[in-house]
Amino acid sequence: MKRILVAYFSASGTTAKTAGELAAAIGADLYEIKPKVPYTRADLDWTNKRSRSSVEMSDKTSRPALADTNAPVAAYDTIFLGFPIWWYTAPTIVNSFLESYDFSGKKIILFATSGGSGFGRTREDLLRSAGKNAAVVEGKLLNGAYSAAELKSWSEKF
Numbered sequence: 001m002k003r004i005l006v007a008y009f010s011a012s013g014t015t016a017k018t019a020g021e022l023a024a025a026i027g028a029d030l031y032e033i034k035p036k037v038p039y040t041r042a043d044l045d046w047t048n049k050r051s052r053s054s055v056e057m058s059d060k061t062s063r064p065a066l067a068d069t070n071a072p073v074a075a076y077d078t079i080f081l082g083f084p085i086w087w088y089t090a091p092t093i094v095n096s097f098l099e100s101y102d103f104s105g106k107k108i109i110l111f112a113t114s115g116g117s118g119f120g121r122t123r124e125d126l127l128r129s130a131g132k133n134a135a136v137v138e139g140k141l142l143n144g145a146y147s148a149a150e151l152k153s154w155s156e157k158f
Contacts, residue, residue: 006029
């Protein structure tokens with residue numbers, strides 16, 4: 001039986017809720033990706049070009065520090081990786097997470113929440129960070145309400 005982890009980053013709680021529902025529906029373990037310095041409301045103001053999130057997303061080499069680097073990824077075969085979409089891609093802290101572990105031989109299925117944009121270039125942006133020996137699959141935007149049965153059915157496609 002394959003072991004499944006749902007790892008996620010959530011700035012406002014939306015992705016956290018979705019990740020928790022997904023983990024419960026598929027019987028997976030749950031891990032929250034946390035920044036060393038939590039994001040404030042001002043940090044997340046995408047209309048301010050000097051806000052922390054705007055500065056990070058403008059610099060593709062930005063790698064925000066993680067609160068910890070002891071996620072149990074080695075114990076899992078499949079990892080559902082969730083995050084909000086920022087500027088048509090994943091927040092750079094997701095790159096920090098991917099670059100902190102060895103994902104060789106793992107399948108990473110992306111899911112996201114978004115206020116209006118799609119995945120854009122997300123998969124391509126995360127491939128290098130995951131490493132050449134990881135399989136990164138674009139999953140689905142999980143906006144809105146999904147039943148446990150719908151989430152389970154979707155996850156079984158992978």
